[in-house]
Amino acid sequence: MKSITKQKPFEEIERSLRRFDAVFIAGCGTCATMTATGGIEQVAAMQERLEAIDKVVTGSTVIPTACDEMTAVLLKENERAIRKAGCILVMACALGVHRLSLYTNKPVLPALDTLFIGVEEKPGQFREVCAQCGQCVLGETAGICPLTACHKGLLNGPCGGTNNGKCEVDKEKDCAWTLIYRRLKLQGRLDLMRQYHPPKNYQVVPRPKSIKLG
């Protein structure tokens, strides 16, 4: 499971940096490297683009996993360069941005948008599979999550918008409930689709979610 990110439009990054002349850039060696949004190459490219708009890049690093405690160590190692910078531009998912903000008083700015938790289907192609809803229904939906795969997150079958097995909002996208139907039928479990799913308990885990396991 990976945190899937996309770089923000450069104009938005530029806007967020308008009050800072000097910037330190931090990437991430895990998810953002895999999605090619915050690895060594992307950090170098960002440095170039920032320098082209007359920013001073005081230094950069790619933290092995920006969301764990190694982040504190890496910040310490780069202390001098960070001190010279007005802010840290983070090319990691929101978890990395958050983690960095815990260890520094410098403004921490995201260069990426965190899209979803997902899997890589084929190189460079990512798909959301779980909305982390806290109440898993995959057992009754043949392993396909209707909350993420159905555009409307419907629990009781397809909407009337489905057309030739495709989704109302995207003719290229399979209708989640057609997929669920086909697999349940194949498995001889179509009766599960006839079962009524009551309204979901959206408060099953409070937000912000926090839990102590074990």
Add this chain to the structure above:
Amino acid sequence: MAVSKFQEVLNSGKFVVTCEIGPPKGTNLDKMQHHIDLLKYRVDALNVTDHQSSVMRFPSLGGCLAIKERGGEPILQMTCRDRNRLALQADLLFAYTRGIRNVLCLTGDAVVIGDHKGAKGVFDLDSVQLLRAIRQLETGEDLGGNKLDGAVEFCAGAVVCPEADPIEPQLIKFEKKVEAGAEFFQTQGVYDLEKFAKFMEFARQFPVKILAGIILLTSVGMAKYMNANIPGICVPQYLIDELAAAGKGGALRKGIEIAGRMIATIKKERLCDGVHIMAIGREELVLEILEAAGI
């Protein structure tokens, strides 16, 4: 004792005719009121769309109140797109106190196809859950299990797509809606009556009333557009040819004739219990469609 005049008609065995009323985008109610006055005594109920195609408009509830004030029989369309379960239930309570007794429960189109593409789609409930919510409110209890001071009573319906592909998932959902308490169904627009008759063989097993959706064809372009873009609608080639043969000036008249002919056939052959006419902004033409159908 029937809950509403509409329910009484549904259960009377009479051929039922409803039509759609599109509320304005704005506060000028003149056109909508004109349509209501034209049609309120000519059809059994007027069905007000709820931000159709996810385009923000005057609300269905407001349109239904206007119908009520003018002596007509309204059907409140409720989609699950824009309101969570609190707001949906609250609107049902309000509607009931103002004499609205018929509700059509829909999931609702996706937000992104409408005119507020960045809006948050709600879909806290789906259409099946909304039907059950109505039946629960009728027991004097809300969805949270709390006691109501004054309950509701509605004639509740839903929508079915007889021409969807694949059809079986839609039929399973149809059954779930019946179990959830739907008393009547209006269908997505149908044009192929043979196919529709096949659907009716299935639907007849259930104790519900089916109103065939009749969408007025206004031109060849519109027919082709619907075939390409509207899920579950298939205008057969022979109807498109018929519209084309009528020429540019005659296509609308031909569309009215086709709609009238289909209604007359459905009625004569008792294919289903009635029709729901959708003229999509040209509601004044419903009168001519009815005339063409001999109603």
